[in-house]
Amino acid sequence: xxxLSKMFSSSIGQKxxxxxxxxxxxxxxxxxxxxxxxxxxxxxxxxxxxxxxxMSTNPVIRIVEIVLFAGLLLHIIRAFILMNLNNKSRPIxxxxxxxxxxxxxxxxxxxxxGTLLLLFLIIHLRHFWVPTKIALFSGNEHNSFEELKEIxxxxxxVAIYELGVISLFYHLMHGFQSAFQTLGLNHSxxxxxxxxxxxxxxxxxxxxxxxxxxxIFMGFIK
Amino acid sequence: xxxxxxxxxxxxxxxxxxxxxxxxxxxxxDVSPDMSFLEMFDVLNERLVSExxxxxxxxxxxxxxxxxxxxMFINGxxxxxxxxxxTCQLHMRSFKDGDTxxxxxxxxxxxxxxKDLIVDRTAFDRIIAAGGYISVNTGNAQDANNIAISKxxxxxxxxAAACIGCGACVAACKNASAMLFVSAKVSQLALLPQxxxxxxxxxxSMVAQMDAEGFGACTNTGACEAECPxxxxxxxxxxxNREYLGAQLCSEKM
Ligand code: HEM
Ligand code: SF4
Ligand code: FES
Numbered sequence: 520x521x522x523l524s525k526m527f528s529s530s531i532g533q534k535x536x537x538x539x540x541x542x543x544x545x546x547x548x549x550x551x552x553x554x555x556x557x558x559x560x561x562x563x564x565x566x567x568x569x570x571x572x573x574m575s576t577n578p579v580i581r582i583v584e585i586v587l588f589a590g591l592l593l594h595i596i597r598a599f600i601l602m603n604l605n606n607k608s609r610p611i612x613x614x615x616x617x618x619x620x621x622x623x624x625x626x627x628x629x630x631x632x633g634t635l636l637l638l639f640l641i642i643h644l645r646h647f648w649v650p651t652k653i654a655l656f657s658g659n660e661h662n663s664f665e666e667l668k669e670i671x672x673x674x675x676x677v678a679i680y681e682l683g684v685i686s687l688f689y690h691l692m693h694g695f696q697s698a699f700q701t702l703g704l705n706h707s708x709x710x711x712x713x714x715x716x717x718x719x720x721x722x723x724x725x726x727x728x729x730x731x732x733x734x735i736f737m738g739f740i741k
Numbered sequence: 742x743x744x745x746x747x748x749x750x751x752x753x754x755x756x757x758x759x760x761x762x763x764x765x766x767x768x769x770x771d772v773s774p775d776m777s778f779l780e781m782f783d784v785l786n787e788r789l790v791s792e793x794x795x796x797x798x799x800x801x802x803x804x805x806x807x808x809x810x811x812x813m814f815i816n817g818x819x820x821x822x823x824x825x826x827x828t829c830q831l832h833m834r835s836f837k838d839g840d841t842x843x844x845x846x847x848x849x850x851x852x853x854x855x856k857d858l859i860v861d862r863t864a865f866d867r868i869i870a871a872g873g874y875i876s877v878n879t880g881n882a883q884d885a886n887n888i889a890i891s892k893x894x895x896x897x898x899x900x901a902a903a904c905i906g907c908g909a910c911v912a913a914c915k916n917a918s919a920m921l922f923v924s925a926k927v928s929q930l931a932l933l934p935q936x937x938x939x940x941x942x943x944x945x946s947m948v949a950q951m952d953a954e955g956f957g958a959c960t961n962t963g964a965c966e967a968e969c970p971x972x973x974x975x976x977x978x979x980x981x982n983r984e985y986l987g988a989q990l991c992s993e994k995m
Contacts, residue, residue: 522994522995526986529948529949530951530952530956530957530959531948531959531981531982531986604958605915605916605917607850607955607957608849608916608917608918608956609848609850609916609917610850612848613845613848614764615816615845618817618915620817620822621962621967621968622967626960626961626962627915629960693962697961700978702983702986703982703984704979705978705979705980
């Protein structure tokens with residue numbers, strides 16, 4: 520297995536891991552977004568809670584959840600290893616740089632945007648995932664919808680979630696198409712299509728997420 | 742050649758690879774807009790010599806945009822404000838009278854400063870030596886066009902082969918990554934029949950050497966492509982990623 524460890528410790532292999540885990544997180548976000556969008560049915564959380572219950576009790580989803588956390592951890596750990604490697608590659612910085620002349624700021628700020636996402640994720644998991652787990656293990660009834668309404672009655676939390684969503688938008692504006700380039704998928708026929716998909720995805724998914732705390736805070740969701 | 746521009750230069754001065762350098766300020770008067778950037782340095786250096794001061798050391802050779810020696814990081818960009826050219830092809834008409842211009846050496850762990858603006862780019866040579874060649878038998882040269890090559894492949898290989906090894910891609914990259922350079926060198930051979938026998942070992946060895954030299958990884962920001970004087974495309978990086986991952990997964994090398 521010497522070749523495997525060589526591959527995954529090479530610069531290209533490390534980016535391969537970022538790309539695969541990133542694309543996996545992208546596919547997760549689609550499911551996550553549409554299940555949460557059930558609150559827009561505005562039925563007092565009936566269907567939303569059914570979805571939440573299914574996701575927290577179904578055995579197949581349990582396994583998917585473990586894979587998801589493993590993927591997320593791998594993405595985060597690799598991200599910090601790469602950030603360190605990339606930082607060490609230029610020990611003495613330039614006095615003057617003109618980055619905007621040759622690249623987008625968010626493509627140069629993936630580490631910063633990712634770190635903001637990580638901070639957001641910690642708060643987010645603490646808000647929803649931890650209480651669900653506690654309820655599950657102690658056998659108590661748990662109403663995710665009521666919890667949602669309570670948390671988003673606090674404007675500070677609404678602001679934190681909107682910031683998280685903006686970080687996600689920019690992370691994906693670069694990350695989506697970058698993941699395909701990392702895998703070696705760059706072709707005159709398909710790359711323009713991938714780039715358009717990336718922009719649409721980066722806008723639509725975070726936009727729907729962004730509406731949720733706002734809609735609840737403004738009292739549209741009862 | 743003299744003119745009417747007055748320029749303030751802030752140039753990186755460093756005695757040797759161990760010394761601590763700093764930006765030093767120079768006023769250069771009577772600059773002609775038709776001078777190349779390097780000629781303006783020549784004028785300044787002649788003055789420094791006549792004043793018994795150490796001239797500014799900078800790399801240059803062909804002064805016609807083909808050798809890749811003239812590495813200068815000018816106002817935050819490799820080879821200055823214009824696209825698709827090297828420093829020797831940059832002229833003072835691209836600046837305004839009274840401008841302050843900051844000139845630094847390429848900055849990368851793998852490109853240590855030798856003196857002032859001169860950096861050691863032999864890391865690139867070692868990457869080429871690791872696999873950027875084809876092994877051929879000696880003897881009479883084969884007839885030209887003996888091996889049929891499709892026009893598309895020939896064009897793409899030729900475009901990749903335009904890389905002059907200047908290192909602007911490394912200098913521009915926020916990670917000081919050499920992916921554009923290495924991918925151009927991998928591609929120019931991977932696209933041609935002569936490159937096929939050593940295709941897998943080549944990409945494995947060259948990437949291993951690239952990593953060992955201390956270049957960063959690729960974040961796909963595209964800064965390299967935008968700053969490359971020879972228009973080397975990011976497609977080459979994708980090709981190298983494919984070649985590398987494919988070679989790791991499929992070659993018999995353990
Ligand atoms: C739901 C959350 C996330 C998604 C969907 C996501 C997605 C992606 C994608 C698709 C890429 C591009 C991979 C490539 O260029 O091959 C990427 C890159 C990156 N991600 Fe994330 N990511 C997420 C969370 C995070 C977190 C929490 C961090 C924490 C530090 C992070 C740090 C990074 C970094 C640093 C890169 C750039 C790596 C490089 O190109 O050098 N990401 N992400
Ligand atoms: S790829 Fe372009 S910028 Fe990089 S060394 Fe070659 S010619 Fe210079
Ligand atoms: S001196 Fe040869 S390219 Fe500029």
